[in-house]
Amino acid sequence: MARADMLLVEDDAALAELLIYNFQREDFSVRHTPDGEEALLLAQESTPDIVLLDWMVESLSGIEVCRRLRRAPETANVPIIMLTARGEEEDRVRGLETGADDYVTKPFSPRELVARVGAVLRRVRPALAGETLSYADIEMDTVGHKVKRGGDVVPLGPTEFRLLKHFLEHPGWVFSRERLLDSVWGRDSEIEPRTVDVHIRRLRKAINQGDRADIIRTVRSAGYALDTDATA
CATH class of the missing domain: 1.10.10.10 (Winged helix-like DNA-binding domain superfamily/Winged helix DNA-binding domain)
Incomplete structure (x- = not known):
């Protein structure tokens, strides 16, 4: 897979470190922030290939970050995968209706998440797959x-x-x-x-x-x- 730029928005420092390690090992370039407002600024500065977005982050909720990314022309088509401990069907539907491409409930296997990210990228950005x-x-x-x-x-x-x-x-x-x-x-x-x-x-x-x-x-x-x- 060609090198992909990931924006990781996650306020759990230990989980963020684990994800950064696993995705960098798969040759992703990872930018990380625990803050929703900063995530929007980072995405505006340089459009990522994919966003990994926790539901509960600092300053802005993941849902609101997702909504604003979808409204901005530069990031309207960037794939977004939401991470959350909320597993109820209503929450999953709300995340998807806001514009998320996929939804992963905690706890999850890092290997599974890497595979899910790869699947989304192959679907929406086939250029990164070969x-x-x-x-x-x-x-x-x-x-x-x-x-x-x-x-x-x-x-x-x-x-x-x-x-x-x-x-x-x-x-x-x-x-x-x-x-x-x-x-x-x-x-x-x-x-x-x-x-x-x-x-x-x-x-x-x-x-x-x-x-x-x-x-x-x-x-x-x-x-x-x-x-x-x-x-x-």
């Missing part, structure tokens, strides 16, 4: 740095390759120029946001050769997305 990324008729070999569309090789420059890789890892997600700069060029990049437009045009020209359908959607005042409905 070395080949694909969407529609586009395939990317991330190890060999090769891209094909409809079976034909598509030559891409390094920046366009990284840009397409980011889109393939988040199909359907809309990214602003600023978010793309952070994710593809790096947070400390001094490149102007308009430079993103230039590389989007180059990427479009490369993958749309031969009158193929344009699958990069421009969303006015919002940004760009990899979307088969781009030409609709």
